[in-house]
Each structure stands twice: as structure tokens, then as C-alpha cells.
Amino acid sequence: MKKEKGHCNEKQMSFDDFFINNFKSKLDDLSLNLLETGTGKPLILYTTLLDEDDEYGEQELAIINENYVVIQVITFGGFVPMAVQHQRVFTFEEFSIWVFKRSASLFLQCLSTIEDALVSINR
Numbered sequence: 645m646k647k648e649k650g651h652c653n654e655k656q657m658s659f660d661d662f663f664i665n666n667f668k669s670k671l672d673d674l675s676l677n678l679l680e681t682g683t684g685k686p687l688i689l690y691t692t693l694l695d696e697d698d699e700y701g702e703q704e705l706a707i708i709n710e711n712y713v714v715i716q717v718i719t720f721g722g723f724v725p726m727a728v729q730h731q732r733v734f735t736f737e738e739f740s741i742w743v744f745k746r747s748a749s750l751f752l753q754c755l756s757t758i759e760d761a762l763v764s765i766n767r
Contacts, residue, residue: 660744667751668740670758671708675736677765679710687761689713689754700724706739706754713739 678687686709695702700722706715713734720726734742744751 663751664740664744667744667755667758668736670755670762671713671736671740674708674758674761674765675710677762678708686714687757689757690750692750702729712736 674687678685686707689706689708690704691706692704693701694704694717701720703718703720704715705718706713713736715732715734717729717731718726719729743754
């Protein structure tokens with residue numbers, strides 16, 4: 645089969661697609677395991693401090709539950725009571741693509757957290 649420059653065969657998959665699909669598969673596995681353990685406890689995938697000064701801070705928190713990954717930006721300190729400033733809800737597929745495009749180090753951090761959680765659940 646002849647390949648045209650810039651075009652891939654339908655059966656070929658880019659490395660990016662492979663990583664994203666593998667990540668999504670691990671999210672699916674983790675979700676099923678969380679459901680089967682019956683704890684009902686969501687798992688924190690990552691936390692990131694976005695902004696901080698002496699009296700005020702903003703933190704981003706990503707949590708996986710049975711069906712979704714929820715990202716919340718939480719403010720704390722100062723004269724403002726602790727509050728969720730905004731929240732995004734992703735399907736596992738959406739989150740896999742989003743985190744991959746956002747940051748390689750954040751993607752790897754989430755992947756490590758997922759793998760560690762799967763190992764500890766399956767013991």
C-alpha cells in the first residue's frame with residue numbers, strides 16, 4: 645500500500661493516540677475498581693496550587709469518581725471563605741485528551757497516581 649505524504653493508514657495509530665487511549669483505559673479500570681470495592685470514595689488524581697500570597701490561595705483539585713473526572717478550583721484564606729470558584733466535569737475520554745494536551749508532567753503525574761491506586765486496590 646502506497647502512503648501519501650502527510651497521511652496515515654487508517655490502521656496506524658499515533659503515539660499520542662496510543663497514550664491517550666491507554667490513559668482512558670486505566671481510568672475506566674480504576675473507576676470499575678472503585679465501584680467494586682464499595683467504598684464509594686472518589687480518588688484525588690492531582691492537586692495544584694495556582695495562586696498563593698500571604699493571605700489568599702487558589703488550588704486546583706482533580707477527582708475521579710465512578711463516571712467522571714471533576715476539576716474544582718478552590719479559593720481559601722483572606723477575607724473570602726473557602727469556596728469552589730468553578731468546576732469542570734469531564735468524561736474519561738474528554739479528560740484523557742484534555743490533560744494530555746495541557747501538560748506532559750501533569751499527564752504523567754495522573755498516570756502514576758492511577759497506576760499506584762490500581763496496584764493498591766488489587767492487593
